[in-house]
Amino acid sequence: MSRRTLNSIPGFANDVGFYLDGMEEVRDQLREAIEGMSEDQISRPAIAGAHSIAALVLHIGEAEWWWIQSILSGHEVDDKIRNSPYWDVLKDPAGFSERNYSAEFCLNEIEKIRQQTLATLASFNDSQLDRMFSYTRNGEKYDLNLRWILHHLIDHEAQHKGQILMLKRLSKEL
Numbered sequence: 001m002s003r004r005t006l007n008s009i010p011g012f013a014n015d016v017g018f019y020l021d022g023m024e025e026v027r028d029q030l031r032e033a034i035e036g037m038s039e040d041q042i043s044r045p046a047i048a049g050a051h052s053i054a055a056l057v058l059h060i061g062e063a064e065w066w067w068i069q070s071i072l073s074g075h076e077v078d079d080k081i082r083n084s085p086y087w088d089v090l091k092d093p094a095g096f097s098e099r100n101y102s103a104e105f106c107l108n109e110i111e112k113i114r115q116q117t118l119a120t121l122a123s124f125n126d127s128q129l130d131r132m133f134s135y136t137r138n139g140e141k142y143d144l145n146l147r148w149i150l151h152h153l154i155d156h157e158a159q160h161k162g163q164i165l166m167l168k169r170l171s172k173e174l
Contacts, residue, residue, distance in 0.1 A: 015126040019150035020118070026157045027114065030057070033165055034103045043100045046170040051093050053167050054101045056160045058086040061110035063156055067149050068117045071133050085109055 006025070008017030034042060034053060042054045051059075065086070069075045081087055086109055089096055129147040136142070 012122060013124060013126040015129055016121055016124050016150075019147075019154070020121065022154045023114075023117075023150070023157070026154055026161060027110075030060070030157065030161045030164070031107060033161060033168065034107070037103045037168070039100050039102050041168070041171050042103050042106065043097050044171070045093060045097060046167040049093065050167065051090055052097050053164050053171075054099075054103075054106050055089045055093065055096045056164050056167075057103075057106040058089045058101070058109060060157050060160050061086045061113040062089060064110070064117055064153055065113045067153060068120050071135055071149065072146070073120055086113070 006018055006021045008014045009020045009024070010017070012020060034057060037053065042057075043052050045052050065081070066077075070077060075081075077087075085099075085101065085105075124146065129150075130145050132143050132145055133149065134141060134143050
């Protein structure tokens with residue numbers, strides 16, 4: 001019998017650790033999906049107008065950085081972040097594909113972001129899962145708690161992992 005469980009990651013508050021284990025489960029699946037893909041497979045859009053797999057992987061990192069470092073920690077998006085390989089990768093699909101990032105490069109970039117996430121979340125306790133965080137976008141204010149943010153990051157990565165798997169299959173058929 002195969003058994004699958006989520007366990008709280010040691011070194012973190014119990015419930016925070018469960019969310020992080022869920023994030024790691026999806027990340028392991030993403031790694032497995034793209035490891036060993038060629039630069040051409042990962043950098044070239046499978047169909048016209050689609051994002052490349054590399055862009056989607058880096059977008060996952062961009063979203064994680066923004067939610068954890070910007071919203072939770074209050075870091076501003078400065079020129080260093082704007083010029084990073086993962087920032088605004090979905091804005092120009094054709095231009096992005098010319099960068100020819102490898103699967104290894106993309107995985108390393110999002111791993112650096114994950115390490116920042118872990119360092120940030122190490123200081124949170126379970127009672128802070130319901131702590132509210134706010135931001136304003138396009139004139140509309142949003143209030144959300146840490147529990148929602150962590151759930152959203154799991155869901156966001158899982159959805160893009162599904163896109164990536166579909167694009168991987170399409171690239172093999174072309």
